[in-house]
Amino acid sequence: xxxxxxxxxxxxxxxxxxxxxxFPPPPMEQxxxxxxxxxxxxxxxVSIRELGDRLPMGCDPAEAIATLRRxxxxxxxxxxxxxxxxxxxxxxxxxxxxxxxxxxxxxxxRAAIETLAIIxxxxxxxxxxxxxxxxxxxxxxxxxxxxxxxxxxIGRRRMTPGRPATxxxxxxxxxxxxxxxxxDLPGLSELRAAGLLESRPPADVMGVPLVERDEDDDIGDxxxxxxxxxxx
Amino acid sequence: xxxxxxxxxxxxxxxxxxxxxxFPPPPMEQxxxxxxxxxxxxxxxVSIRELGDRLPMGCDPAEAIATLRRxxxxxxxxxxxxxxxxxxxxxxxxxxxxxxxxxxxxxxxRAAIETLAIIxxxxxxxxxxxxxxxxxxxxxxxxxxxxxxxxxxIGRRRMTPGRPATxxxxxxxxxxxxxxxxxDLPGLSELRAAGLLESRPPADVMGVPLVERDEDDDIGDxxxxxxxxxxx
Amino acid sequence: MAKPVTTVPYxxxxxxxxxxxxxxxxxxxxxxxxxxAEEALIVDVDGYEGPLDLLLTLARTQKxxxxxxxxxxxxxxxxxxxxxxxxxxxxxxxxYLVMAxxxxxxxxxxxxxxxxxxxxxxxxxxxxxxxxxxxxLDAMRQSAARLMGRDRLGISRFQxxxxxxxxxxxxxxxxxxxxxxxxxxxxxxxxxxxxxxxxDRQDVFTMEQALERIRRMxxxxxxxxxxxxxxxxxxxxxxxxxxxxTAATFAASLELAREGKLEIRQxxxxxxxxxxxxxx
Numbered sequence: 061x062x063x064x065x066x067x068x069x070x071x072x073x074x075x076x077x078x079x080x081x082x083f084p085p086p087p088m089e090q091x092x093x094x095x096x097x098x099x100x101x102x103x104x105x106v107s108i109r110e111l112g113d114r115l116p117m118g119c120d121p122a123e124a125i126a127t128l129r130r131x132x133x134x135x136x137x138x139x140x141x142x143x144x145x146x147x148x149x150x151x152x153x154x155x156x157x158x159x160x161x162x163x164x165x166x167x168x169x170r171a172a173i174e175t176l177a178i179i180x181x182x183x184x185x186x187x188x189x190x191x192x193x194x195x196x197x198x199x200x201x202x203x204x205x206x207x208x209x210x211x212x213x214i215g216r217r218r219m220t221p222g223r224p225a226t227x228x229x230x231x232x233x234x235x236x237x238x239x240x241x242x243x244d245l246p247g248l249s250e251l252r253a254a255g256l257l258e259s260r261p262p263a264d265v266m267g268v269p270l271v272e273r274d275e276d277d278d279i280g281d282x283x284x285x286x287x288x289x290x291x292x
Numbered sequence: 293x294x295x296x297x298x299x300x301x302x303x304x305x306x307x308x309x310x311x312x313x314x315f316p317p318p319p320m321e322q323x324x325x326x327x328x329x330x331x332x333x334x335x336x337x338v339s340i341r342e343l344g345d346r347l348p349m350g351c352d353p354a355e356a357i358a359t360l361r362r363x364x365x366x367x368x369x370x371x372x373x374x375x376x377x378x379x380x381x382x383x384x385x386x387x388x389x390x391x392x393x394x395x396x397x398x399x400x401x402r403a404a405i406e407t408l409a410i411i412x413x414x415x416x417x418x419x420x421x422x423x424x425x426x427x428x429x430x431x432x433x434x435x436x437x438x439x440x441x442x443x444x445x446i447g448r449r450r451m452t453p454g455r456p457a458t459x460x461x462x463x464x465x466x467x468x469x470x471x472x473x474x475x476d477l478p479g480l481s482e483l484r485a486a487g488l489l490e491s492r493p494p495a496d497v498m499g500v501p502l503v504e505r506d507e508d509d510d511i512g513d514x515x516x517x518x519x520x521x522x523x524x
Numbered sequence: 525m526a527k528p529v530t531t532v533p534y535x536x537x538x539x540x541x542x543x544x545x546x547x548x549x550x551x552x553x554x555x556x557x558x559x560x561a562e563e564a565l566i567v568d569v570d571g572y573e574g575p576l577d578l579l580l581t582l583a584r585t586q587k588x589x590x591x592x593x594x595x596x597x598x599x600x601x602x603x604x605x606x607x608x609x610x611x612x613x614x615x616x617x618x619x620y621l622v623m624a625x626x627x628x629x630x631x632x633x634x635x636x637x638x639x640x641x642x643x644x645x646x647x648x649x650x651x652x653x654x655x656x657x658x659x660x661l662d663a664m665r666q667s668a669a670r671l672m673g674r675d676r677l678g679i680s681r682f683q684x685x686x687x688x689x690x691x692x693x694x695x696x697x698x699x700x701x702x703x704x705x706x707x708x709x710x711x712x713x714x715x716x717x718x719x720x721x722x723x724d725r726q727d728v729f730t731m732e733q734a735l736e737r738i739r740r741m742x743x744x745x746x747x748x749x750x751x752x753x754x755x756x757x758x759x760x761x762x763x764x765x766x767x768x769x770t771a772a773t774f775a776a777s778l779e780l781a782r783e784g785k786l787e788i789r790q791x792x793x794x795x796x797x798x799x800x801x802x803x804x
Contacts, residue, residue: 136330155679163677170573178664180671195579235677237674255656334686335686379686396696396697470702483710
């Protein structure tokens with residue numbers, strides 16, 4: 061099934077040699093096995109960088125991933141790209157076999173689902189912008205729930221008066237919804253082309269009034285978010 | 293890579309058909325995918341019997357297991373039999389990938405670094421000598437730690453009454469501190485020049501001579517004595 | 525399209541039971557319908573995610589592309605809704621009322637000929653923006669539905685059920701450089717050399733020495749004697765030794781005077797100081 065080199069492909073690299081730059085990296089065949097083992101063992105996606113740290117010096121995890129991905133095409137488990145990471149996930153068409161493993165999903169309110177979609181499609185987006193789109197105040201609980209589910213996190217502050225916090229979706233969100241990147245959101249380009257992803261109304265147009273809430277937005281500084289869509 | 297039947301191998305069997313004896317079982321290719329997915333997602337090893345219950349009617353889990361097992365031969369993960377069940381496990385030769393080393397940076401205790409300095413400057417040196425120089429007892433733990441760090445080893449016994457063991461620094465010590473030999477350690481005059489001996493009282497400023505110490509200075513002023521290195 | 529709105533269709537009760545069949549029941553049908561209308565309205569208001577959501581639902585009844593919606597018609601529909609709610613004495617949240625006021629304003633602007641003096645956005649701009657907002661909200665709603673319909677983890681796709689844990693080995697790397705080693709050694713060496721600071725006593729006559737000297741000599745000196753006569757031999761010259769002896773002797777005389785052992789006298793400033801044993 062696999063081309064054998066004259067070395068035993070199953071032989072582990074000598075422990076000391078593994079991380080010494082003086083030794084040639086193991087053959088790609090071996091690197092592929094190593095990546096396969098690491099990704100199979102993990103629950104969460106593993107990034108190329110983490111793979112690089114765990115594999116012996118001189119390995120090329122990206123290339124190993126590419127060949128491994130082809131190898132699992134059409135199999136019962138698939139090698140999926142999720143954000144910066146890779147993970148094996150069972151093929152979606154076999155879900156009917158998985159009653160035993162099916163995870164009871166937390167019931168989400170319509171407000172939470174809508175808010176999640178708005179954050180995904182408009183990120184990075186401020187709370188005021190979410191409210192402008194939904195035409196209704198976003199309750200603190202809704203955002204808290206999304207953050208607690210680890211689908212949403214706080215992004216960079218917007219460099220506008222008040223420096224409001226922005227919200228972005230996480231890698232767990234991508235993993236959950238089977239998206240490689242946030243750019244793969246269904247219908248994203250059509251929505252953008254139709255101008256429906258503009259979160260701010262033209263300055264001179266009087267928008268629909270929104271009743272102000274007196275709740276403070278006391279969200280702390282989060283990690284700087286990548287502006288997933290702004291740089292396109 | 294895989295033989296395709298005229299059916300789409302990714303198409304799930306129709307839900308009602310799946311468990312009806314009137315429909316032929318899915319092709320082995322599909323059964324293999326199913327077993328692969330079930331074993332991957334399972335929390336614990338799955339027996340042939342359980343597989344039979346979960347797979348559509350008419351499937352042959354034992355045969356699917358056998359072909360799947362061959363498929364994973366030599367890969368990074370192996371399909372292993374564990375008790376009555378089957379489960380994927382990391383190939384034994386790749387177990388080293390399942391160990392992550394975390395490096396903890398720690399500062400050495402004052403006792404340890406002082407003891408190390410004395411050994412470096414005065415080697416070979418006995419414990420009694422170290423204690424005399426430090427003016428306090430040297431705990432066994434401190435020396436053990438230095439030996440465990442592989443910076444200090446036990447040298448020749450001193451040819452004096454009681455034949456006490458001596459301590460010397462190791463190659464690893466020289467390596468770590470970037471020294472070719474222990475003789476490269478800067479002498480006291482150099483330490484002074486480097487401003488490391490500043491705590492000396494400013495006697496010269498007063499123009500008053502210092503009272504001579506009656507105590508014997510058994511520490512070589514400057515370079516370590518030549519005979520200290522006899523066993524190198 | 526702009527036909528006058530008299531009823532809002534979806535506010536009509538949706539029969540959730542079997543239709544009344546017997547003629548006897550028909551008598552009550554109207555009352556039942558009215559009661560149900562109230563209930564339906566309550567349910568509906570609760571079900572809306574704010575006025576924009578209500579507007580979107582109303583807009584859908586126009587059965588046209590959202591971008592081609594008649595905002596005037598929509599405003600009228602909304603205002604009728606609010607009126608009906610009031611007639612049924614249903615408490616509407618403040619934002620529904622604010623929206624009603626805004627829509628009433630928009631409606632009047634849309635009906636009146638444009639005022640060339642008026643500042644700010646035109647009524648058409650405001651209407652277009654409302655239509656945009658409705659379309660955008662609708663788009664987000666559809667996107668949310670598509671998102672939830674994807675092959676989700678734990679529903680359609682599954683992660684490894686029995687992940688193999690990475691065993692963590694801890695290795696300690698000691699932070700010690702040559703400079704630390706040198707400092708430690710320097711610390712030891714300087715500790716050896718360090719002693720409490722002390723004067724060379726050769727040129728110092730202490731107060732204790734002076735006290736002892738005066739105590740010994742004062743017994744013989746019943747008469748006023750100059751302080752300088754008490755300086756020890758070899759300290760009467762000049763320089764540091766004399767200054768030290770003088771200071772010590774003077775301090776000692778003050779101490780003995782305090783103890784009541786002798787008396788001190790000085791006739792003028794800078795005149796010689798004389799002492800004598802205190803007569804008993």
